[in-house]
Amino acid sequence: MAILSGVNEVVFPRGADGRRSSSDLGREVVADALRAADPAAADAASAExxxxxxxxxxFRALVEAGDGYAVAEAGLASVRARMRVDRDDAGDAPLTGIFAADSRAPGTVTAAGPGADSRPPGTVTVVGSGADSRPLGTVTVAGGEKPERELTVPYRGELLRGDALHRQLDAWVAAGTIEESCAEMVRAVAAEPGWLDLSDQRLVVLGAGSEMGPLPAVLGWGGTVLGVDLPRPDLWARIAATARRGAGTLLAPGTSVETAGADLLTGLPEVARWLLGVEGRLVLGNYVYAPGAAYARLSAAVDALCTHVIEARPDTALAFLATPTDVFAVPGDVVTQATERYRHRSRRARLGHLLSAERLLTPNYPPGANPGIADSLVPQQGPNYALAKRIQRWRASAARRAGTTVSFSVAPPTRTRSVTANRLLAAAYAGAHLFDVEIFEPATSNKLMAALLVHQLRNPRPAAAEAWRDEARGAAHGGFWRTPYQPRSVLGLAALRGLPTTLR
Structure with a gap:
């Protein structure tokens, strides 16, 4: 079973008092990142x-500082220098040395769609591995579907394709739900169905069970997916069932479907060794999530894995999904639309703004800002979530500038299990439509983001002169960027209006 010991566990550094503090780590990393572009802001963060x-x-200052590449490089360097590996009795060691450990690779589980071999659909076969490793094997689960060769997107009970998909893309752009560049990418993929066949790539889905990850879509298109997630039998039963319904091939570390999986916080060297043993061009996709402080640790671990794999296999591509509830620099046309909407807001909104002493229903941007700062951070998600997502953004910027192919997309707000588990966020999402923000269902977001992944892999772009321009391209932010109101100034109102829906 691929449950790994506590040796090599990625942890926060100990402070002077001996405690491992996520707050101390976050404060220090943000200050280090800011120091590369805005020393005064760095001092303010350090003194918080x-x-x-x-x-x-x-976190807003990290974007306002302006030099996105310098901030990214400094932030990543700080994470690498500060994070530690707990080696049990041997004590802490730098995260940078984690791959020097001599660890054996996990086994391999393979779930394949039709055409992978001559076995009947649904069969499970275990093949032994070499005698010099732990008891490992390969499990093959053959699916029964043919590869999809047309881009379809499920939306509100319909399966959009062709003209219907184009009309919906136009509607989303007109409503300010997605950027025009996002619609253009999806249209291009729809026009080139051959791009959907990713059998020439080896897509690594870290967080294989993620509701936002591309695993179901890519398997449906006949691609090969290397899935990594926690060793939980119920989780892998669901993932294997998805593979059986697909047309591609799923690989996972383990000895059987029931014992598949690996913990990236405790088994990073083993997972790296396993990935590097797979032939073909790797696309390392970061779709992991963990609650609380574990998410920041996990993001640091995955970042270390990314750099290690790229060093060993320079042709490796990276893939990320950014959350819309973050801070981004946005083009002037975004600011213009939001400002016009605010200028034409209702009398009720104007009155609410005044009665709240101008704390509620405030404008999203100062008029004429170019670029504007879209600040959609949600306090309820906390600083560990913000740091985890920012590490991913930094890696995307730094890697793209270094010449690595990077897929990066701002994903729409989505009713995932992790979001709806928070009662306030669930209520706010239920009322978000009142403020021109559309909340997507996981199936819709999943397919849209997978289409953007395909486009960006098939059409790699060099890094822009300014990092924020690459982040803004292809964004499907759900309307957060173009709403007339600063999102936090209407969060409580949206939650109040949406609460009855969550109580039904």
Missing amino acids: RDWRTGYLRH
Whole structure:
């Protein structure tokens, strides 16, 4: 079974008091990143006493500082230098040395669609591995579907394709739900169905069970997916069932479907060894999530894995999904539309703004800002979530500038299990439509983001002169960027209006 010991566990560094503090780590990393572009902002972050509530302005400062590449490089360097590996009795060691450990690779589980071999659909076969490793094997689960050769997107009970898909893309653009560049990418993929066949790539889905990840779509298109997720039998039963319904091939570390999986916080060297043993061009996709402080640790671990794999296999591509509830620099036309909407807001909105002493229903941007700062951070998600997502953004920017092919997309707000588990966020999402924000269902987001992944892999672009321009391209932010109101200024109102829906 691919459950790995506590040796080599990725952890936060110990402070002077001996405690491992996620707040201390976050404060120090943000300050280090800011110091590369705005020393005064760095000092302010370093002096922040209540990081759990005061982090918002400092994460905004990371974007306002302007030099996105310098900030990214400094932030990543700080994470690498500060994070530690707990080696049990041997004590802490730098994260940078984790891959020097001599660890054996996990086994391999293979779930294949039709055409992979001559076995009947649904069969499971275990093949032994070499005698010099732990008891490993390969399990093949043959699916029964033919590869999809047309881009379809499920949406509100319909399966959009062709003209219907184009009309919906136009509607989303007109409503300010997605950027025109996002619609253009999806249209291009729809016009080139041959791009959907990713059998020439080896897509690694870290977080194989993620509702937002591309695993179901790519398997449906007949591609090969290397899935990594926690060793939980119920999770892998669901993932294997998805593979059986697909047309591609799923690989996972383990000895059987029931024992598949690996913990990236404790088994990073083993997972790296396993990935590097797979032939073909790797696309390393980061779709992981963990609650609380574990997410920041996990993001640091995956970042270390990315750099290690790229060093060993320079042709490796990277893939990320950004959350819309973050801070981004946005083009002037975004600001113009949001400002016009604010200028034409209702009398009720104007009155609410005044009665709240101008705390509610505030404008999203100052008029004429170019670029504008779209600040959609949600306090309820906390500083660990913000840091975890920012590490991913930094890696995307730094890798693209270094010449690595990078797929990066701002994903729409989506009713995933992790979001709806928070009652306030679930209520706010239920009322978000009142403020020109559309919340997507997982199946819709999943397929749209997979289409953007395909486009970006088939059409790699060099890094822009300014990092924020690459982040803004192809964004499907759900309307957060173009709403007339600063999102936090209407969060409570949206939650109040949406609460009855969540109680049904």
